[in-house]
Amino acid sequence: MPMNDRLSLHVPEPEVRPGDKPDFSRVEIPEAGSVRRPPEDAEAESMRDLAYSIIRVMNRDGEAVGPWAGSLSDDEIIEGLRHMMTLRAFDQRMLMAQRQGKTSFYMQHLGEEAISCAFQKALKPGDMNFPTYRQAGLLIAGGYPMVDMMNQIYSNDADPLKGRQLPVLYSARSHGFFSVSGNLGTQYIQAVGWAMASAIRQGTEISAAWIGDGSTAASDFHAALVFASTYRAPVILNIVNNQWAISTFQGIARGGSGTFAARGLGFGIPALRVDGNDYLAVHAVSQWAANRARRNGGPTLIEHVTYRAGAHSTSDDPSAYRPKEESNAWPLGDPVLRLKNHLTLRGLWSEERHRQAEAEIRAEVIAAQKEAERHGTLHAGGKPSARDMFEDVYAEMPAHLKRQRQQAGV
Amino acid sequence: MPMNDRLSLHVPEPEVRPGDKPDFSRVEIPEAGSVRRPPEDAEAESMRDLAYSIIRVMNRDGEAVGPWAGSLSDDEIIEGLRHMMTLRAFDQRMLMAQRQGKTSFYMQHLGEEAISCAFQKALKPGDMNFPTYRQAGLLIAGGYPMVDMMNQIYSNDADPLKGRQLPVLYSARSHGFFSVSGNLGTQYIQAVGWAMASAIRQGTEISAAWIGDGSTAASDFHAALVFASTYRAPVILNIVNNQWAISTFQGIARGGSGTFAARGLGFGIPALRVDGNDYLAVHAVSQWAANRARRNGGPTLIEHVTYRAGAHSTSDDPSAYRPKEESNAWPLGDPVLRLKNHLTLRGLWSEERHRQAEAEIRAEVIAAQKEAERHGTLHAGGKPSARDMFEDVYAEMPAHLKRQRQQAGV
Amino acid sequence: MPRMTMIEAIRSAMDVSMERDDRVVVFGEDVGYFGGVFRCTQGLQQKYGRTRCFDAPISESGIVGAAIGMAAYGLKPCVEIQFADYMYPAYDQLTQEAARMRYRSNHQFTCPMVVRMPTGGGIFGGQTHSQSPEALFTHVCGLKVVVPSTPYDAKGLLIASIEDPDPVIFLEPKRLYNGPFDGHHDRPVTPWAGHPAADVPEGHFVVPLGEAATVREGSAVTIVTYGTMVHVAAAAAEETGIDAEIIDLRTLLPLDLEAITRSVRKTGRCMVLHEATLTSGFGGELAALVQEHCFYNLEGPVVRVAGWDTPYPHAQEWDYFPGPARVGQALKDMMEA
Amino acid sequence: MPRMTMIEAIRSAMDVSMERDDRVVVFGEDVGYFGGVFRCTQGLQQKYGRTRCFDAPISESGIVGAAIGMAAYGLKPCVEIQFADYMYPAYDQLTQEAARMRYRSNHQFTCPMVVRMPTGGGIFGGQTHSQSPEALFTHVCGLKVVVPSTPYDAKGLLIASIEDPDPVIFLEPKRLYNGPFDGHHDRPVTPWAGHPAADVPEGHFVVPLGEAATVREGSAVTIVTYGTMVHVAAAAAEETGIDAEIIDLRTLLPLDLEAITRSVRKTGRCMVLHEATLTSGFGGELAALVQEHCFYNLEGPVVRVAGWDTPYPHAQEWDYFPGPARVGQALKDMMEA
Ligand SMILES: Cc1ncc(C[n+]2csc(CCOP(=O)(O)OP(=O)(O)O)c2C)c(N)n1
Ligand SMILES: Cc1ncc(C[n+]2csc(CCOP(=O)(O)OP(=O)(O)O)c2C)c(N)n1
Numbered sequence A, B: 001m002p003m004n005d006r007l008s009l010h011v012p013e014p015e016v017r018p019g020d021k022p023d024f025s026r027v028e029i030p031e032a033g034s035v036r037r038p039p040e041d042a043e044a045e046s047m048r049d050l051a052y053s054i055i056r057v058m059n060r061d062g063e064a065v066g067p068w069a070g071s072l073s074d075d076e077i078i079e080g081l082r083h084m085m086t087l088r089a090f091d092q093r094m095l096m097a098q099r100q101g102k103t104s105f106y107m108q109h110l111g112e113e114a115i116s117c118a119f120q121k122a123l124k125p126g127d128m129n130f131p132t133y134r135q136a137g138l139l140i141a142g143g144y145p146m147v148d149m150m151n152q153i154y155s156n157d158a159d160p161l162k163g164r165q166l167p168v169l170y171s172a173r174s175h176g177f178f179s180v181s182g183n184l185g186t187q188y189i190q191a192v193g194w195a196m197a198s199a200i201r202q203g204t205e206i207s208a209a210w211i212g213d214g215s216t217a218a219s220d221f222h223a224a225l226v227f228a229s230t231y232r233a234p235v236i237l238n239i240v241n242n243q244w245a246i247s248t249f250q251g252i253a254r255g256g257s258g259t260f261a262a263r264g265l266g267f268g269i270p271a272l273r274v275d276g277n278d279y280l281a282v283h284a285v286s287q288w289a290a291n292r293a294r295r296n297g298g299p300t301l302i303e304h305v306t307y308r309a310g311a312h313s314t315s316d317d318p319s320a321y322r323p324k325e326e327s328n329a330w331p332l333g334d335p336v337l338r339l340k341n342h343l344t345l346r347g348l349w350s351e352e353r354h355r356q357a358e359a360e361i362r363a364e365v366i367a368a369q370k371e372a373e374r375h376g377t378l379h380a381g382g383k384p385s386a387r388d389m390f391e392d393v394y395a396e397m398p399a400h401l402k403r404q405r406q407q408a409g410v
Numbered sequence C, D: 001m002p003r004m005t006m007i008e009a010i011r012s013a014m015d016v017s018m019e020r021d022d023r024v025v026v027f028g029e030d031v032g033y034f035g036g037v038f039r040c041t042q043g044l045q046q047k048y049g050r051t052r053c054f055d056a057p058i059s060e061s062g063i064v065g066a067a068i069g070m071a072a073y074g075l076k077p078c079v080e081i082q083f084a085d086y087m088y089p090a091y092d093q094l095t096q097e098a099a100r101m102r103y104r105s106n107h108q109f110t111c112p113m114v115v116r117m118p119t120g121g122g123i124f125g126g127q128t129h130s131q132s133p134e135a136l137f138t139h140v141c142g143l144k145v146v147v148p149s150t151p152y153d154a155k156g157l158l159i160a161s162i163e164d165p166d167p168v169i170f171l172e173p174k175r176l177y178n179g180p181f182d183g184h185h186d187r188p189v190t191p192w193a194g195h196p197a198a199d200v201p202e203g204h205f206v207v208p209l210g211e212a213a214t215v216r217e218g219s220a221v222t223i224v225t226y227g228t229m230v231h232v233a234a235a236a237a238e239e240t241g242i243d244a245e246i247i248d249l250r251t252l253l254p255l256d257l258e259a260i261t262r263s264v265r266k267t268g269r270c271m272v273l274h275e276a277t278l279t280s281g282f283g284g285e286l287a288a289l290v291q292e293h294c295f296y297n298l299e300g301p302v303v304r305v306a307g308w309d310t311p312y313p314h315a316q317e318w319d320y321f322p323g324p325a326r327v328g329q330a331l332k333d334m335m336e337a
């Protein structure tokens, strides 16, 4: 603490900027398998340390080790790898489609595939995610048809949302995927409300809230923690810390707290930090939290530690604010490669099978894309009608909207 | 944790309701003098325990003990007692005035006098409080004329706020007292902004934010903690936990966290809990935080543990939601009595002097009241003009307001 | 038929709704054990239990945000904001989330909920207990906006709102809670007891949303108004002897334009009256619509009478409030023009 | 004179202001090192240092709340909300705090600050990157509301706003950032370069708040509008050959009523045009005022053309946007009526 008699403003800055050498030396990474696994019904107070550590399952060699290992069967792990590969392939095609002018906007998941793909496998039918724009893995792993995702992205005449929403702001009630909001943070408290409703009705369904590191600063993050803590709502409060909020590094939202998970401590909510690039760890921790919630143990906060390897969106160019090589330097590696290595080490996978799977997935994605494009793209082919624009503002169209629709001549 | 397969909603309830016997057995109260005093520049991480304890100076016998004792001279302590007595007398007169119809509304401090009175003595000229409606002790202890407070309460023709504000929503820039808002929570972040401004300008002034236990649930509480943590603003973040928010007990806002102070932990902000009915403890802790802020050590969160012994406001009757005797059962006692005992024990005060002081103070308050009433009360005598209603909406009155003022014929 | 104050009518509406439909839940600040600072929810927790009626933390965005999640689940939350002046922290959830849920999800998710809030001045509440923010909701498509002026309407409209499939902002003129206040603040308080609209059926009934009421027939001028101002308008008509037709909108969005235009075509004159601040108030919309639809019937411009463009002051409350004198004068001016 | 886009003009206004007055500070999401998602603050951190231009957490209420505290201290914050669609969490701070600080403290504390936010559609931003919430501010006394339509005005108005003693909401039509868009979305983009109002002085100058500009003289009808719609109105006038007088309000609150009534008295017809949702939009206020002040000059009702009462859709953006065809048709209808 400086001993000036004049005050000065502290404005946090990332260690490096474009031109500098990437530096993640400040990121403390515990050995895989080294973090304890408390019982699912342990008191929140007994596990405050977990908010300052990182739960990891796969070690450098690709072995699954420690108390959090073993939450999935071999087949499930292979399926998990395919989901992540599918999400990555999907992203690539859609990025390209956006560059080709087939849609206005896209947001990718590069480097973060494990989180939403693994998490979804901890949920059951009837549970509800309240996702942000960067959790399409919930849909992919949940078996939602890719072609419907693409129809939404293209705003074409088969778009399940009738062209009303920005690309990637999906909604899929049937698949436990709440309508994504363009406004950050708002859905965190809605997820808590949904979980409260389930508890009020003595139901069995739980919910999952999603938010980015940057958006934890939003007001509704606080509302969610207050309500979840007070009413012990059966909700999993996920924070995806991918180190960046557009051009703003996580230090601006995190401030002086060591971690985002620490935010839970002030509410008596168990707060676990997990290696978000470790599919097995994400699943194990999510399962722990889901079990706890289902047993009426209330909320759990999970900070998924990862890195946004791509641009924020197709409107963004990260080379303007961070070193290009930073993503390669990220010490937690690539989620797809790591799970591939794990399976290969265990003789369940191989280079050969991987290439084959890649080809199959590519073909699937391309087939879906072809089908979607038959329904049109943003500027060509079929599109939702102007009539659709006037529907669903209310359950029943009021007189003034009918008048306007008539004026619009549709 | 129950093991139902059905969820259920947890709705916290106070231990007792009207008709029940008061029960504060859950309130853990450490011995006076038992809580350590970290150096003013210690790391926040090194004092997390202080968020779960209560710093106390005066013991049962009235002795000042332990590492937090000794922050004030004898004269200052006597002055402190007089401030609290003044505030209490002021409250009594104004409650009566409200009952007599001389104003519309009043809010008292009964049982909480130590907090604002002692805190103010840790500030310097130029510092700025962002108070709620229950910190008039900041004005009393800061030497603001009582008659001006009364003029505000009466909305009379000498009201410094021209009748525009609800009674007790004072504003006194000259005395480091920011305009009180009727909207809860909003000023917490404003105080942080003010402190940031001081740091930006490399000033020396610090600010103090104030909020009630119930209002910590408000969104702007979060904004304040985020900004204070990120920019290390020279601000003292006070939470006055008086156990109640109108009819709602503190468990609804606090939820599963052990204490309100714990909220600071997730932000890396030092969080101290203090016996809010102990004038000496409040002063010592406030001084510690002020010194830290002045040395560019950033924010401190202080939870003042107290009890709202009176009604929420003149519109409220607490016997509808809590046992009448609860306030007598409050284990931290009465702040005035406790400081009186301390001084008496030390031979600095006596029953005699106390009665005399009471009489003097009563006379002062009554004199001020007489003077104020010469300027009018809400429904009688002088009042601010309807012209005043149109002023100060903007620095310069725009045409449409001039037109309206003319229409109003004033 | 029992006689009810507006508070009792509102309480009865929630009671009836909770009884009939166990998806209806009620929460908000101080609404649980205590029954609300205006006592509108008194007894509901005792009757329906703590999970159907409970206290909420002081977080308006939390209250509304949680209600949205509950509505999406399938409940029908009816929440209270303690004063309309405190709805602003929830404004994001109300306008960006609740209002657009049906639309943006192509009706996969909907938001059948009611947000009740006391509105208006006249109780010396100053600038933070007196506001009338209806125009901030009428500009938001996807919301419905309701303002009752009598116990009967309050109950029937509130039940209709709770049963509505879309989010409803239910503004309760707090100065009408205990009596039909006509703006004569210096006269003794009139209780509801003697008023015909205090005859309120015990059980279930609805006053449909979107239908205005003609509360006074007249031929000289149409006064379009709602809430407390309905009673002020009636007093002004009585006192000036000007034969005004008074339309109580009851629902502002969607609006019963038909009822307004029918009357203005008849009278040829129109005053729009509300307590909220004039500029960009809902009166602007009303005046714009009236001149658009009845231009060739109008004998003079539509006149707006409203609160001044200042915050609602404490001491000068009755200078601010558009009472019967101001309304009466404006009526006379209109007839002379 | 340098030629500037609207982005460059806005940046230059902040640069000039920061240079002249070291109490001016700039912050918001992504505005520091990166210079803002629309690049309006590019280079300011590099030039004035990190304590005068910095990144803020994603908390709009925090940004505005902190700015209020800073303004009370004596600074002049000029903050950015990334999109107007995201101002709602700050709506409480803006309307209940900033707007009333001078009033409630009897000018002990004031709030000289500017809140900039990109507004309007036309970039396929969907319902959360396209909104025009000006009416939610024009209803709030104590605020000023500014909407520029050219680089010249943007710079002069922004400097005036920063120098103003009261809080100013500065709405930047994002579709005008890079060119004078007239609504013909299917034609090639026109850059600012060729436009006379892209001639913007390098240094200090102001366009005073509260003064409208007559951007096209005409005799047949008055079009009262602002922002992007100024250019759409001009296109519609050109294309229909109807001799419209176009008033660019520039400041909505306080309003230059004089400029409007002068023109309407001359032309006898008035169209009010904005991109925001029709019902309870600022057009309602404008229409109400025009009929009130010019009733006996009007040959027909004031006509409002505006966005429909639906959220701003993604795919149907151009069905929603009140483009030159819709405006032109309305003009023709008015002339025939
Ligand atoms: C209320 C609100 N403010 C600002 C934005 C603009 N915005 C969109 S994404 C984004 C960054 C979010 O960062 P983070 O929460 O870390 O999520 P990530 O994109 O990294 O997944 C911002 C500021 C918004 N959508 N909503
Ligand atoms: C935003 C907002 N919501 C609700 C209210 C109404 N209200 C006034 S005081 C109060 C209780 C506050 O309790 P607490 O914060 O504990 O402070 P205390 O009164 O105990 O000092 C409430 C709910 C308000 N003024 N502002």
Ligand SMILES: [Mg+2]
Residues within 6 Å of the ligand: A212, A213, A214, A240, A241, A242, A243, A244, A245, A246, A308
């Ligand atoms: Mg992020």
Ligand SMILES: [Mg+2]
Residues within 6 Å of the ligand: B212, B213, B214, B240, B241, B242, B243, B244, B245, B246, B308
């Ligand atoms: Mg309290």
